[in-house]
Amino acid sequence: MNKLSMLTLAGAASLTYAWAQEKPVVEEKSQPAIPERLLDESHMKEELGVNEFTAPSIKKIFEDLEGLPPIPEETAIRKRPDKLPVDRSSLALEMGFLMADGFIIVQCGKMNEVRPIALDLSRYAKAMGAGERVNRHAASLLKNAEDGDLTNFKNNLALTQNDVEQELASLRDPDMAHLIALGGWIRALDAATAALDKKFSPDQAKVVFQPDVPEYFVEILGGLEPEMQQRRDIQGIRKLLERIQAQMTLSPETPEPTEETIKKLRETAVSLVKTALGGFSA
Template structure:
């Protein structure tokens, strides 16, 4: 997915300052992480100066931008409600935050501002569970205030103020596994809804937005590069397998057109990925 709307980053800002999953000063396999696709990175100067490549998750903002081209987004037809009980495992927390961010973006995109307040409160809870700092609460308070006022413009201004702050925090995480998992969760949820949207209103042009084998390849490699205690979990191993299959499905050869059967396959795989991503550690 080539470019994504700025509305999602405001919700992503609530996770700024979250503590890493574990210290990563002695990462046993740093070179295993694949390069981030160039068009998923917001600022080439940041990429150059801060080494945004193998070690940094792609901008979740970019992952959501393409959803603008696929509106209306049928997120309400694919509801993924989080259990009231918080997960105990930090991997589960990170993946679920990615889902919450994606759902928040789609709520803003669809003008469903009433959904933002409960979602922002959920993000606060998840942020606290991960050891987030005071800045998370400050962003959450601003988001809640403007959601109550239904003030979309104020939300956009808040986004402008926090976007660079969020990016910098992610870049400087000593252990980037958390950032990758949040990004992975957001991508899975975005793919689930976007592929369903294309199925409901199919055109070749809309379908082309789903043919991003480079992004699938990136996330497949990222899962393999995570700490083995994470990457060897049953649900993540199965996710990696499905994403590898998606990578092949998403290849659109030169001169070829998208087709509805491929979109159907992508949608089915995205649904499986979403279920696996929300399968908590027992």
């Protein structure tokens, strides 16, 4: 093993240890109802079900956005941080961004981006204590990309999220599972608004206007443990989500999305990306 690999492993181990020391014992808590269209098939199985650890499926989020105009290349290819985040909330949000990156590269045909994303997924999962599970999926993702098997590629990304979710359930940490899903949704919104801002279509834009999704995440963030809220600008993220909820709410006066409403939504989405990633963005 070379020196860089040893340092990476040491850093991941240190982060996992710090996370375990930081994590207090918390009582189980209820969560707001997840919009049903964002529940994956696996959530309906009896052995999993919908519980406090269940989060919206990133795969389902992207299924909602199929049929949009092409995503601009400057948005599709995202620069990612070289170093792992130092706090759990940032780690989870970035993990969600990474999973969403996988769906975006499939949509854009940028399959040469699969390897770095798969490696980063393994790196982040290891820091969360779910490295073994995710490593199996990372190998499958590379094989799917090599074979051009896009359906199984997306299925393996969904399984990656499910496996991390199950690992977090064993650690009694539902907050992390929800933040992963939030990161995936923010990245999906980033891609969708960039595509519509470049090539607007009122019919295609309708699928983005789902105010119940930001409303759900606003409630989730309000229930995060206090220490996690202090480590990141959670209140800043909540305020931007509330603004997005209002911008997505169509009215009798404006019953259809317009170019102007998309431009405003795009501006807020860009601010949300920057806030969610703590100032780090492409």
